[in-house]
Structures are given as structure tokens and as C-alpha cells.
Amino acid sequence: MTIIIESTLRYAMPLIIAALGGMFSELSGVVNIALEGIMLLGSFTAVAVAYLTGNTYLGVLAAMVGGVALASIHAVVSIRYKANQVVSGTAINILASGVTTMLARGLWAEGGSPPIQRIPDLTWPFRITPFVPLAFLLVALCHWFVYYTPMGLRLRAVGEHPKAADTAGISVERMRYFGVLMSGVLAGLAGAGLSVGLLSGFEEGMTNGRGFIALAALIFGKWTPVGACLAALLFGAATASQTFMQALGIQIPAQFLLMAPYILTMLALAGVVGRSTPPASVGIPYEKGAS
Amino acid sequence: MGNILEMRGITKRFGPVVANDGIDLEVREGEIHALLGENGAGKTTLMNILYGLYQPDAGEIRYKGKPVTITDPNRAIELGIGMVHQHFMLIPPFTVAENIVLGHEPGSKTRLDRAGAVEKVRALSQEFGLKVDPTARVESISVGMQQRVEILKALYRGAELLILDEPTAVLTPQEVQELIGIMRRLVEQGRTIIFITHKLKEVLRIADRVTVIRQGRNVATLDISGRGAPGPVTPPTEAELAALMVGRAVSLKVEKGPAKPGEPVLEVEGLECLGSRGLPALKGVNLTLRAGEILGIAGVDGNGQTELIECLTGLRRPTAGRIRLRGQDITRLPVRKRFELGLAHIPEDRQKRGLVLDFTVAENAILGRHYRSPYCRLGVMAWQQVTAHAQRLIRDFDIRPPLPGTRAGSLSGGNQQKLIVAREIDKEPVVLIAAQPTRGVDVGAIEAIHRRLVAERDRGRAVLLVSLELDEILALSDRIAVMYEGRIVAEMPAEEATEETLGLLMAGGTRSGAEGGVAR
Numbered sequence: 186m187t188i189i190i191e192s193t194l195r196y197a198m199p200l201i202i203a204a205l206g207g208m209f210s211e212l213s214g215v216v217n218i219a220l221e222g223i224m225l226l227g228s229f230t231a232v233a234v235a236y237l238t239g240n241t242y243l244g245v246l247a248a249m250v251g252g253v254a255l256a257s258i259h260a261v262v263s264i265r266y267k268a269n270q271v272v273s274g275t276a277i278n279i280l281a282s283g284v285t286t287m288l289a290r291g292l293w294a295e296g297g298s299p300p301i302q303r304i305p306d307l308t309w310p311f312r313i314t315p316f317v318p319l320a321f322l323l324v325a326l327c328h329w330f331v332y333y334t335p336m337g338l339r340l341r342a343v344g345e346h347p348k349a350a351d352t353a354g355i356s357v358e359r360m361r362y363f364g365v366l367m368s369g370v371l372a373g374l375a376g377a378g379l380s381v382g383l384l385s386g387f388e389e390g391m392t393n394g395r396g397f398i399a400l401a402a403l404i405f406g407k408w409t410p411v412g413a414c415l416a417a418l419l420f421g422a423a424t425a426s427q428t429f430m431q432a433l434g435i436q437i438p439a440q441f442l443l444m445a446p447y448i449l450t451m452l453a454l455a456g457v458v459g460r461s462t463p464p465a466s467v468g469i470p471y472e473k474g475a476s
Numbered sequence: 477m478g479n480i481l482e483m484r485g486i487t488k489r490f491g492p493v494v495a496n497d498g499i500d501l502e503v504r505e506g507e508i509h510a511l512l513g514e515n516g517a518g519k520t521t522l523m524n525i526l527y528g529l530y531q532p533d534a535g536e537i538r539y540k541g542k543p544v545t546i547t548d549p550n551r552a553i554e555l556g557i558g559m560v561h562q563h564f565m566l567i568p569p570f571t572v573a574e575n576i577v578l579g580h581e582p583g584s585k586t587r588l589d590r591a592g593a594v595e596k597v598r599a600l601s602q603e604f605g606l607k608v609d610p611t612a613r614v615e616s617i618s619v620g621m622q623q624r625v626e627i628l629k630a631l632y633r634g635a636e637l638l639i640l641d642e643p644t645a646v647l648t649p650q651e652v653q654e655l656i657g658i659m660r661r662l663v664e665q666g667r668t669i670i671f672i673t674h675k676l677k678e679v680l681r682i683a684d685r686v687t688v689i690r691q692g693r694n695v696a697t698l699d700i701s702g703r704g705a706p707g708p709v710t711p712p713t714e715a716e717l718a719a720l721m722v723g724r725a726v727s728l729k730v731e732k733g734p735a736k737p738g739e740p741v742l743e744v745e746g747l748e749c750l751g752s753r754g755l756p757a758l759k760g761v762n763l764t765l766r767a768g769e770i771l772g773i774a775g776v777d778g779n780g781q782t783e784l785i786e787c788l789t790g791l792r793r794p795t796a797g798r799i800r801l802r803g804q805d806i807t808r809l810p811v812r813k814r815f816e817l818g819l820a821h822i823p824e825d826r827q828k829r830g831l832v833l834d835f836t837v838a839e840n841a842i843l844g845r846h847y848r849s850p851y852c853r854l855g856v857m858a859w860q861q862v863t864a865h866a867q868r869l870i871r872d873f874d875i876r877p878p879l880p881g882t883r884a885g886s887l888s889g890g891n892q893q894k895l896i897v898a899r900e901i902d903k904e905p906v907v908l909i910a911a912q913p914t915r916g917v918d919v920g921a922i923e924a925i926h927r928r929l930v931a932e933r934d935r936g937r938a939v940l941l942v943s944l945e946l947d948e949i950l951a952l953s954d955r956i957a958v959m960y961e962g963r964i965v966a967e968m969p970a971e972e973a974t975e976e977t978l979g980l981l982m983a984g985g986t987r988s989g990a991e992g993g994v995a996r
């Protein structure tokens with residue numbers, strides 16, 4: 186039993202942190218499908234910096250900085266230049282995949298890093314990476330931020346009805362920059378959690394769709410921190426049980442369980458499993474003068 | 477009383493459109509100042525400039541005697557200027573209190589003081605006699621209360637000069653009465669109000685002074701109530717105001733003879749359907765429309781009118797009931813079949829449902845018949861016919877500019893509406909459903925559209941007129957039905973209807989109560 190819980194938590198951790206990142210961006214009204222790319226860059230940066238400096242903690246910090254840098258491209262393109270946010274996000278995903286591959290090959294010839302020093306595991310109550318409790322701590326912090334601070338109220342206002350927020354004297358641009366950059370911090374951190382928390386090295390394309398699953402968790406969790414966290418745990422459990430069932434020799438095609446997050450999310454969006462409504466203005470650039 | 481506000485030579489262009497062309501406006505402290513003008517005259521633009529949402533291309537603003545530059549709404553709020561927008565600026569899933577304090581929340585940076593916000597809203601609501609429920613979600617309260625929330629929002633921010641942009645457009649007559657009371661109270665407490673409208677009656681009823689705006693220029697400022705005026709004043713008449721507003725004499729009355737109703741052509745029985753949120757929107761609607769009459773459906777927005785039209789035109793599926801067109805059951809027929817059987821539809825939202833804005837006038841003029849001869853032969857468009865047809869409509873309905881190749885989106889609202897009316901009438905329908913046929917169009921176009929609707933009636937067509945404007949319902953209808961919460965709650969010949977009776981019925985009152993109320 187503990188094995189299942191432990192492996193659920195391990196699978197869920199990067200999803201939780203990245204979903205929280207996605208939440209900041211989407212609540213402010215900017216779609217962020219670049220989570221995948223930002224996570225990948227975070228994974229790479231953490232390992233590269235740890236490899237070059239010998240300090241893994243510095244690597245984690247660098248991952249967040251790298252995440253912000255990449256997210257800032259998305260922010261400028263979609264907020265300043267009001268470009269299509271899905272196109273921008275897709276471009277960033279492609280960019281991140283190319284850049285990390287190129288740099289990794291330059292750095293390590295093979296394209297993958299040699300094993301590096303991980304962030305040491307906790308020993309109590311489980312033997313598990315500290316990123317897991319950190320993820321839960323972040324869920325609590327984000328919940329408090331979104332629902333119990335003025336900034337949280339303003340963030341949601343901007344994503345729901347930017348013009349109303351504007352007339353109330355809130356800067357829509359500033360709040361959206363904040364939202365997108367926060368998604369960079371958190372998705373970068375999620376990437377680091379994967380490469381130097383769970384694993385101990387970088388491999389090309391190692392996030393392998395986790396950014397998209399995090400986005401699915403966010404939607405399935407109705408754009409709330411606690412909901413996203415529970416959804417991520419559910420998706421984590423699906424993946425964990427798959428490994429477990431294989432070990433027991435139960436024949437469920439692996440692909441089926443891998444599809445589970447996406448199917449559940451589509452059902453949620455279609456209103457079959459509890460209606461999920463996005464912030465009303467997500468994805469729509471805000472034009473100041475437009476009536 | 478001195479001037480609290482002076483705007484001089486305000487000019488604002490949007491591309492080729494000059495929305496404000498050197499407007500001057502002076503507002504005295506403590507007055508209710510009406511800003512009167514047709515749709516598109518530039519009233520909202522002028523006020524958006526005052527509220528810091530737009531920057532003027534030229535002109536200056538003096539507030540309390542000092543020149544000011546209003547860079548953004550925050551600056552306006554600092555100065556003590558508050559604005560209630562025509563389209564409310566409220567966030568539906570937030571509570572009333574959250575909406576009011578948004579941007580100026582009580583508590584610290586790290587703690588949103590919800591209880592404090594509710595307290596403040598209670599206190600404010602008591603002080604000004606504006607009843608609201610601070611903990612209710614905005615999406616679940618009435619339009620009237622939403623408006624009070626908007627006013628409180630401005631007062632919470634310390635507004636001394638309050639701008640109300642077309643505040644009566646969404647209200648029932650009784651709610652309008654209540655709003656007037658609120659405005660008077662605010663003025664007594666030392667606030668100043670700028671009140672935008674395109675309704676003449678309201679100006680004469682509410683305002684101390686009025687500034688009339690036409691095509692981006694101010695044409696006159698007149699005393700109405702005489703309050704604060706140096707000598708005795710003779711207020712202008714409605715007709716004088718109308719002439720100033722439009723720039724020529726206009727007839728405010730619709731000329732129409734008595735109706736000669738014939739056979740019933742549209743019969744609706746026990747119609748029920750669900751609204752967009754999945755809740756019942758129609759709860760058993762019965763009505764009969766005869767050839768040669770105009771049946772007006774009055775009601776406050778959101779009482780099922782939209783859903784009724786959608787069920788009739790085939791855009792929404794009824795859950796119960798029947799619709800018959802000339803005796804034939806059309807309840808389950810697809811949209812195109814209904815139109816082929818003689819239904820025509822002027823939709824309430826001309827830009828979303830009436831026109832394809834990126835298509836030309838000619839293309840829009842055949843929408844719905846584009847697949848038929850003579851516009852289409854063997855699956856190929858016959859463009860010559862299409863253009864010829866458009867030219868005919870343009871001539872008959874005076875659509876400007878008279879160019880079939882113009883993009884529909886670039887026409888003014890009035891001309892867009894005339895194009896739709898032309899297209900639908902040209903189908904020679906048995907039943908014409910006209911939903912808000914004159915919403916947001918200028919007085920000239922209103923006159924033209926009203927005359928066409930009456931002409932169609934006189935040619936023996938049946939017209940179902942759905943409108944939120946009581947004046948329009950009263951002016952055009954032969955019979956009037958009132959919709960309230962998904963039902964027709966009353967029906968009467970137009971001669972028996974008055975604004976008061978209809979207003980009470982629209983607010984859910986009973987007919988005897990309504991008549992009793994009038995008698996007293």
C-alpha cells in the first residue's frame with residue numbers, strides 16, 4: 186500500500202506544481218499551454234547548473250529563473266502584442282524542446298547528462314523527495330493567495346472581466362504579467378522537481394507531456410488550487426496503479442491508463458463529470474479602448 | 477453655484493470617425509445634468525474621456541477650477557469622479573461586496589477583509605438608501621440591484637461627480653422611478669450627477685439642465701428645472717429637444733390606422749423550453765397572432781423573450797408545446813423549412829445574428845435565400861442577380877452608403893438594421909418576428925423602420941414585435957402581451973394599456989393590482 190501511495194505522490198508532484206503555475210496564468214486570463222516547454226527548460230536548467238556548479242540547490246533556483254525567462258516571452262507576445270495565446274504557447278514548446286536538446290548535446294555529447302547529485306530525500310514519514318511536501322505547501326499558499334488576499338481577488342477579476350477590473354482602477358496588463366511570470370516560476374520549479382528531485386539527470390524531452398497533463402489537472406480541478414491538486418493526485422494514482430498492475434500481471438493496456446487524464450478532462454469540459462467553467466475572459470487579449 | 481466641471485474643445489477620433497468634435501460641457505456643482513443625444517452621437521466617448529478610459533486628441537478639462545489631466549480611471553477616482561457604465565462593469569461570480577471594494581479592498585495587502593467589506597457596504601447602502609445584499613453573488617441578483625451595486629461602487633470610491641451612462645435603458649418604469657429618487661437624494665447630499673440618455677421624456681422629468689450633443693458636437697445647453705438658474709426659465713418642449721437632437725423636425729408619433737385582423741396565422745400552445753443555463757426559461761406560453769395585426773410582447777429583459785423567439789425560429793428546441801404556422805405544425809421543423817413556410821426574423825442582436833459583418837451588403841441581403849434561384853443556379857452563385865437585388869433594397873429602404881459592395885460591418889448601426897429589415901420584409905413573409913427592431917439606431921432610422929412595420933401590417937402580414945422599449949410597444953402594437961418569468965401574464969388591446977399597468981405587470985404584479993394602483 187505505501188508503495189502505491191508513494192509512487193502516486195511521485196507522479197503527482199510535478200503535475201501539482203506545474204498546474205498551480207498554469208492556474209496563475211489562466212486566472213489572469215492568459216492561456217498557457219507553454220507549461221510543457223517551461224517545465225522542460227526547468228528540468229534542463231536545474232541539471233545543467235547543478236552539473237556546472239556542483240550545487241543542486243543553485244540548480245533549482247536557476248530552473249525557476251529559466252522558467253520566468255521563457256514565460257516572459259509568452260507574456261510579452263500575448264499581453265503586449267496581443268497575439269494568439271495558443272500559437273505563442275505552441276511556439277514556445279517547440280523552442281524549448283529545440284534549445285534544451287541543442288544545449289544538452291553541446292554540454293554532454295550524448296544528449297543526456299551524467300547522473301548528478303539529487304536533492305536528498307526526506308527520511309520521515311516516507312522516504313521521499315522534499316518536493317512532495319513542498320508541492321502541498323504551495324497548494325495551501327496558492328489557495329490562501331487566490332481567495333484571501335486583495336491581489337488574488339484582482340487576479341481573478343482580470344481573468345473574468347478585464348474591462349470591469351480596468352474601470353475599478355486595476356492594471357490589467359500588470360496583473361496578467363504577474364500571472365504569466367508566476368506560471369514560469371512554478372513550471373520551472375516543477376521541471377526541477379522532475380530532474381533533480383525524482384530523478385538525477387536530464388534526458389531529451391524528459392517531461393514527456395507532463396505539462397499538458399498538468400493543464401488537464403487544472404481544468405479537471407476547475408481552476409482551483411485544491412481541485413488541481415486532487416486532480417493531479419488522481420492522475421498520479423492512475424499512472425501508479427498501471428505500474429503496479431503490470432507487476433501483478435493484470436492485463437490492462439498501458440495506453441489506456443495513460444489516456445485516462447485526457448479522457449477525464451474532456452468529460453469534465455463536456456460537463457459529464459461536474460461542469461468545469463474557465464475564467465470568462467481566458468484567451469482573449471484585452472484591448473483598452475475597445476467597446 | 478459654481479461649475480464643478482468644465483470640458484473645453486474635447487476632440488476624439490477613432491480612425492476616420494470623429495466621435496467628439498470640439499465639445500464644450502459645463503456642469504454646475506450639485507445639479508443633475510443630462511447629456512442628450514442619439515445613439516452614436518458621442519456621449520459615451522465624452523464621458524469615457526472624463527473617466528480616463530480614453531485620452532482626448534484635443535481639448536482641456538477643468539475640475540473644481542483646476543486644469544487636470546486624467547490619465548486613467550484611478551486618477552478619475554482620486555479626483556472624485558465615478559462612472560456607472562451603460563454595460564455594467566461587474567464580475568458575475570463575485571459577491572456584491574467583492575465587486576464594490578475591488579481595487580480598493582479593506583484589510584492589508586496579505587489579508588482580504590471580507591467581513592469588513594460587507595460591513596462597509598451595509599453602512600454605505602444605509603447612508604444612501606440603496607438596498608443591496610452584500611453577500612449575494614452578482615450573477616444571481618436583478619438588473620435593478622446590479623445598478624445599485626454600480627452606484628455604490630462609485631460612492632465607495634468617494635465619487636462627488638457621478639456619471640450615469642443610459643441608466644434607465646435596462647429598467648422597468650417602476651425601477652426608473654426608484655432610480656430618480658436615488659438621484660435626487662444624491663444631489664441633496666451634495667453630489668453632482670451627469671446623466672446620459674437618448675430619451676426626451678426623461679430629460680424633462682429628471683434633469684436640472686441638459687446639454688444636447690449631435691454628431692460629436694454640442695448644439696445647446698438648456699435649463700429644464702430652473703433649479704440654480706439666475707431667473708425664471710421656460711423649459712423646452714419634447715419636440716424642441718427632438719429637433720435639436722436630430723437636427724430636423726421629427727414626428728414622434730407613428731401614424732397608423734386601426735388594424736383589420738384576419739385569420740390566426742401563428743398559434744403557440746403550452747410552449748416550454750430550457751434556457752442556456754439549463755433552467756426552465758419558458759413555462760407554458762400560449763399566444764395567437766392574426767394576419768394584419770401587430771402583437772407586441774412587453775417585458776423586462778431576461779423573462780423568456782429571447783427563448784420564445786429562438787423556439788419560434790427553430791434556434792432552440794422546445795421541451796413541450798406546439799407551434800403552428802398557418803395550421804401546419806412547425807414545432808420540430810428545421811430553421812430553413814420554417815423560413816420557406818413564411819416565417820421571417822429580425823434578430824435582436826444584429827451583429828451576432830443578423831449580419832455577417834465581413835460580408836458585403838449584397839451578400840448579406842441574400843442570406844437565407846442564397847441557395848435558391850435566382851441567386852444561385854446549379855450550385856453556382858449568380859452575382860449579377862445578387863447585386864441587382866441589393867440595389868433594389870438599398871433604393872427602397874434608403875440604405876447608406878448606396879453601394880452593394882460595402883462591407884456590412886462598416887455601416888452605421890441604423891443602416892445595418894435597415895439592411896436586415898429590408899432583407900426580411902423582402903421575403904414577403906406570412907409572419908414577421910421583429911425582435912428589438914430599433915435597438916441602438918438613430919431617430920431617423922427608427923421612424924423609417926416603424927413605418928415599414930405598420931405598412932407590412934396593412935398589407936396583411938402578421939408582426940410579432942418583441943421589444944424592451946415600452947414606448948415602442950405602445951406606439952406600434954394592436955395588442956400587447958406581457959411576459960414575466962417565462963409566461964405570458966397578461967394580454968390586452970393596445971388601447972387599454974398604459975405605461976403604468978404594463979410596468980407593474982412586467983415587474984410581476986397582477987393586472988387587478990396594476991389597475992387598482994392606477995385608479996388610486
Ligand SMILES: Nc1ncnc2c1ncn2[C@@H]1O[C@H](COP(=O)(O)OP(=O)(O)O)[C@@H](O)[C@H]1O
Nearest residue numbers: 474475476490495514515516517518519520521
Ligand atoms: N472604441 C471605439 N472604436 C471605434 N469607434 C468608436 C469607439 N467608441 C465609439 N466609437 C464610435 O464613436 C461614435 C460615438 O460613439 P459613442 O460615444 O458610443 O456614442 P453614444 O454613447 O452617444 O451612443 C460612434 O460612431 C461609434 O461607432
Ligand SMILES: [Mg+2]
Nearest residue numbers: 519520562641
Ligand atoms: Mg453610449
